[in-house]
Amino acid sequence: MKITLLGSGGSAGLPQIGGPDGRGDWGQADPAEPRNRRTRPSIVIETDTGLRILVDTGPDLREQLLNCAIPKIDAVIYTHDHADHVAGLDDVRILNRILEAPMPAYAIASVWEQLRARFSYAFREWKGGFFGRPAFFTHDIVEGTPFELFGLSILPIDQDHGYSRSLGLRIGDFAYCTDVVRFEPAQMEALQGVKTLVVDCFTPDNNHPTHAGLGTVQGWVQALKIERTILTHMGPAMDYAKLRRTLPDCIEPGYDGMEFHA
Template identity: 35%
Template sequence: MTITFLGTGTSQGVPVIACECEVCTSTDTRDKHLRSSVLVEAEGKVIVIDSGPDFRYQMLRAGVKHLDAVVFTHEHKDHTAGLDDIRAFNFVQQEPMDVYATERVQQSLKQEFAYIFAAFKYPGIPQLNLHTINNNEPFNVGALQFTPIEVMHYRLPVLGFRIGDFTYITDAKTIAPEEVEKIKGTKILVINALQKQPHISHFTFDEAIAFAQQIGAEKTYFTHISHRLGKYEDVSKELPEGIELAYDGLKIEVAPPQPSPGERV
């Protein structure tokens, strides 16, 4: 299973418009963060988790020629705004795109992209097959199983996902004990680490480190990074062993999920 970080930034991205801080003016490409999203390639499927406002450019930059599904964590614009651009895949693949989201997120998509769901289908609009995620039930995209993990983004429930030994979580501030149990044993953990200062709806740098150490994955990557966290080169020196900052374009290999005993493969 190959994971590609398409974007590792927070809602404003980095650099931030009109900002002249040392991070936003850095020449290190690892300090340039598009909005958070990952590409998952496994079991013959190519899947994107979240399609934010940078989705089009992320697909072009990563050279994605085929996409099987989009899986949404929640409805905020930095995670959904690029949905219209799936129409390019509709045209090339000549089929609707499978989209996985909770009922609440689906309602938000229907409001934000009303033209997609209108009774009159304007020529060329995106074509979707909606699939409903139930928070407590694993679901499959082809043979690839996703286990939803509910976290709280202030008062908004957001889903992370565990796929075999890989767990991906953005926009978390608190995680209930029963949800933490779903994460334990994962070998690769991705978690948000917004900034060093206190924040109402995101893990801070220290909170993310503490959570990573609680889980004890072999490797943890921080994502959903703001310009207030600091420069990649400086922050990396502050991280404990086994924890790294993710950056746009980073690829990691994870052992593919193993079928349960007796499961058909």
């Protein structure tokens, strides 16, 4: 599989709105480093046959797909219903036009309930014709139960997101685990044998109620013996160059547009 990190930032992106000149608050991140400019977290998984699975439709979706030169999406998986993961849903209508069909989409039942309430127009029955709104073929998935998509066996992993829950995704020896504050024993068991992990790491410390910090992630890497860990959902205290300089070789910060195979 080819993995593209569309976005690697937190829910407010980086820079965040504000700053002394109104052009952005960079926190502790160097604005001169282009890899510190981060949009909201999302990935695309491309199979060996060229089919592409988009994970989440955040508010930066249009910009992300253009920047990463991704011309078509064949299916969508939603990890949870927070705005930074779903607010770009309306852009699916353009993807529908390219696909010439409603978008196959996968989520747990509670996420579909929320999306239908917030984007009701997108879930009316599609009766053919021009895609003036998003249209979906919805599929329910269940935490802990693998499902098949484009020849891939995908395991949805229930995750502790502080005040809510989210899904991690495991495909073979690759896992994508954004928006998680801690792994419980069941999640650690589900991640045994993973070689490449893209994982939530919002802060250099461990004082956030809904997102993992660097010390927590390093503990997971050591316990699970992960060969390559890529950090995502990084906040304004996470400077790319400093992280590259101080982290062990097996852990690295991700960045928007990063590509790798797993």
